[in-house]
Amino acid sequence: MRVLGISGSLRRESHNTRLLRAAAEHLPPSVEFELFEGLKDVPPYDEDDDGDLAPFGVRRLREAIAAADAVLIATPEYNHSIPGQLKNALDWASRPFADNVLRNKPVAVIGASTGSYGAVWAQAEARKVLSAIGARVVDAELPVGAAEQAFSGIRLADEVLHAGLAQILDELLAAVAERQQLAA
Amino acid sequence: MTTVQAETTIPTGVWKSDPVHSHVGFSVRHMVVATFRGSFADFDVTLANGDGAPSLQGAVRTESVQTADENLKGHLLSPEFFDSERFPEITFTSTGIRADDRELIVDGELTIKGTTKRVEARGDINGPVAHPAGGERIGIDLETQVDRTDFGLNWNAPMPRGGVAVEDEVTLTVHLELAKEEE
Numbered sequence: 001m002r003v004l005g006i007s008g009s010l011r012r013e014s015h016n017t018r019l020l021r022a023a024a025e026h027l028p029p030s031v032e033f034e035l036f037e038g039l040k041d042v043p044p045y046d047e048d049d050d051g052d053l054a055p056f057g058v059r060r061l062r063e064a065i066a067a068a069d070a071v072l073i074a075t076p077e078y079n080h081s082i083p084g085q086l087k088n089a090l091d092w093a094s095r096p097f098a099d100n101v102l103r104n105k106p107v108a109v110i111g112a113s114t115g116s117y118g119a120v121w122a123q124a125e126a127r128k129v130l131s132a133i134g135a136r137v138v139d140a141e142l143p144v145g146a147a148e149q150a151f152s153g154i155r156l157a158d159e160v161l162h163a164g165l166a167q168i169l170d171e172l173l174a175a176v177a178e179r180q181q182l183a184a
Numbered sequence: 185m186t187t188v189q190a191e192t193t194i195p196t197g198v199w200k201s202d203p204v205h206s207h208v209g210f211s212v213r214h215m216v217v218a219t220f221r222g223s224f225a226d227f228d229v230t231l232a233n234g235d236g237a238p239s240l241q242g243a244v245r246t247e248s249v250q251t252a253d254e255n256l257k258g259h260l261l262s263p264e265f266f267d268s269e270r271f272p273e274i275t276f277t278s279t280g281i282r283a284d285d286r287e288l289i290v291d292g293e294l295t296i297k298g299t300t301k302r303v304e305a306r307g308d309i310n311g312p313v314a315h316p317a318g319g320e321r322i323g324i325d326l327e328t329q330v331d332r333t334d335f336g337l338n339w340n341a342p343m344p345r346g347g348v349a350v351e352d353e354v355t356l357t358v359h360l361e362l363a364k365e366e367e
Contacts, residue, residue, distance in 0.1 A: 134263070
């Protein structure tokens with residue numbers, strides 16, 4: 001089983017990328033975790049470029065999602081919503097719509113912010129967008145506030161959040177298992 | 185000239201839907217003012233009446249939902265609507281059938297997206313008539329209303345000036361031509 005992590009934040013010291021690394025530590029050894037590192041290479045969506053051969057950065061994104069059994073997104077919150085680069089990537093991934101790479105794909109959304117609300121609105125926005133795209137979205141959030149102090153080493157310091165992250169990942173992997181059973 | 189007489193009872197035998205001359209559809213209020221209609225292409229319905237206790241059973245493949253736009257079809261098949269990957273069929277099983285002259289009232293259990301609810305469908309039954317190519321046919325028309333949110337089809341979007349994109353109440357309609365199975 002393979003889980004693709006996508007951080008909606010591009011900066012090197014991103015709290016959300018760190019949150020994804022904390023999530024990876026929860027996954028059982030049988031699950032391969034890949035952190036997507038090409039978000040910055042996804043150009044602005046332009047239908048003129050969305051032909052038979054999409055831009056390289058887009059193909060990389062689509063191939064990474066297609067190769068994964070599940071996607072875990074960690075999003076910061078910009079102006080009560082998701083960052084433009086994350087929305088842009090999801091828009092590219094959603095095309096062609098009827099059989100896009102996210103269709104029926106189990107996806108969970110978590111998020112961290114330096115404020116006290118932990119990107120909770122951005123997570124809701126991301127779930128809305130992913131549902132519209134046709135993904136199988138885990139109906140749960142993980143609002144990690146005060147992100148500078150939220151980590152202890154590679155894990156979340158707060159036990160409730162630590163357990164909440166494990167719970168969301170359990171739901172994500174259960175959705176994958178159900179899909180695999182249906183396909184068998 | 186032969187006149188087809190309305191039957192007052194449900195004809196005996198096993199009757200199977202003819203997919204070419206049958207229709208399974210739904211309609212729902214859209215954009216506050218309009219009525220949107222859709223249908224399913226792949227279904228089968230059986231009316232069985234062997235021992236005076238008639239039963240009506242139907243199954244509809246959700247993947248066969250038909251709309252004029254493939255993107256809309258994609259949305260309808262997604263987890264937000266029918267979730268066809270997990271729930272490939274809509275099913276109906278009658279629990280009681282009453283016919284009074286041509287009027288038909290069917291009570292039954294309707295399962296959509298894994299949730300089963302009791303419904304009462306009303307309509308009429310006509311025939312049988314002899315098919316020119318042999319065999320007999322009957323016609324059944326039924327309609328019922330359901331609240332789609334009872335079945336977990338919850339998607340909606342508020343309209344900028346009030347109201348919602350899609351109402352909760354959905355009318356389900358079947359127009360069936362059924363052929364009698366050889367005994």
